Amino acid sequence: MYAWLWRHLPGPTAVRVVIALLLFVGVVAVLFLWVFPWVEPRLPFTDVTVDESASAAGLGLRP
Amino acid sequence: MSAARRATGVVGELLITAGVVVLLFVGYQLVWTNVQADRVAAGKIDSLEQTWQEEPPTKPDVETIRDGEAFAILRIPRLGQNYRVPIVQGITLDDLASGVGHYPETAMPGEVGNFSVAGHRATNGEPFAYLDQLNKGDAVVVETGTTWFTYKVTDEYIVPPTQVGVILPVPNEPGAEPRKALMTLTTCNPRWASYERLIFHAKLVDELGKGNGVRPDALGGGA
Numbered sequence: 001m002y003a004w005l006w007r008h009l010p011g012p013t014a015v016r017v018v019i020a021l022l023l024f025v026g027v028v029a030v031l032f033l034w035v036f037p038w039v040e041p042r043l044p045f046t047d048v049t050v051d052e053s054a055s056a057a058g059l060g061l062r063p
Numbered sequence: 064m065s066a067a068r069r070a071t072g073v074v075g076e077l078l079i080t081a082g083v084v085v086l087l088f089v090g091y092q093l094v095w096t097n098v099q100a101d102r103v104a105a106g107k108i109d110s111l112e113q114t115w116q117e118e119p120p121t122k123p124d125v126e127t128i129r130d131g132e133a134f135a136i137l138r139i140p141r142l143g144q145n146y147r148v149p150i151v152q153g154i155t156l157d158d159l160a161s162g163v164g165h166y167p168e169t170a171m172p173g174e175v176g177n178f179s180v181a182g183h184r185a186t187n188g189e190p191f192a193y194l195d196q197l198n199k200g201d202a203v204v205v206e207t208g209t210t211w212f213t214y215k216v217t218d219e220y221i222v223p224p225t226q227v228g229v230i231l232p233v234p235n236e237p238g239a240e241p242r243k244a245l246m247t248l249t250t251c252n253p254r255w256a257s258y259e260r261l262i263f264h265a266k267l268v269d270e271l272g273k274g275n276g277v278r279p280d281a282l283g284g285g286a
Contacts, residue, residue, distance in 0.1 A: 050227045
């Protein structure tokens with residue numbers, strides 16, 4: 001998979017390294033800016049309020 | 064290379080990728096959310112103090128405070144002399160990512176009833192990370208535009224998340240008529256899980272009008 005990607009990047013090695021790094025940074029940015037903020041409230045780690053609809057079993061199912 | 068070997072290689076790379084993504088998420092939760100929340104909280108405190116300086120407000124009134132708006136500053140000397148957290152109206156995740164949240168249906172600072180706030184124990188600024196270090200008798204100071212309210216911790220206990228009685232005007236006594244001005248702090252317990260809630264009750268012991276730089280005794284007093 002990554003080998004395939006490497007073979008299809010254009011240019012000499014130095015250019016490929018730069019493009020690969022940019023791709024990695026782009027993926028991390030997408031994760032931090034959109035994916036993780038979306039996932040976070042769906043996990044139980046951030047529940048701090050008392051709430052009638054809270055899951056007593058601590059599964060963190062939010063209303 | 065056979066097709067089977069190639070497929071195995073792809074699966075392996077996907078698994079490694081998934082591992083890296085999970086590690087990135089851990090970094091996001093433990094570091095990034097705190098960086099962001101601390102910045103937002105500091106900004107809220109700055110703008111709040113600026114507003115107070117420019118036009119000294121009257122008593123905060125639930126009717127005029129918008130959801131998500133900071134209206135007071137929380138200080139807990141036991142958690143450090145520089146410990147300052149904005150208190151914002153509401154308890155959504157967005158509210159809690161910028162300070163501690165005021166349960167909107169509960170009393171305002173200093174009022175008879177139960178002024179109740181919730182805060183993160185871990186991640187997103189984690190203002191209540193070390194709340195468990197509070198002891199009975201410790202001061203909890205709430206600064207509004209006009210007044211320093213000093214509460215003293217009276218009770219500490221752990222409840223299931225469904226026990227909403229802790230934020231009733233008289234805690235855990237539905238329908239009872241409140242006669243005392245109380246404050247309640249809620250956060251998750253244990254720190255890195257959330258299947259319980261850590262509860263602190265405090266009672267109002269001092270009310271000091273602001274002006275001329277006076278500070279409550281709990282913060283060293285003086286003018």
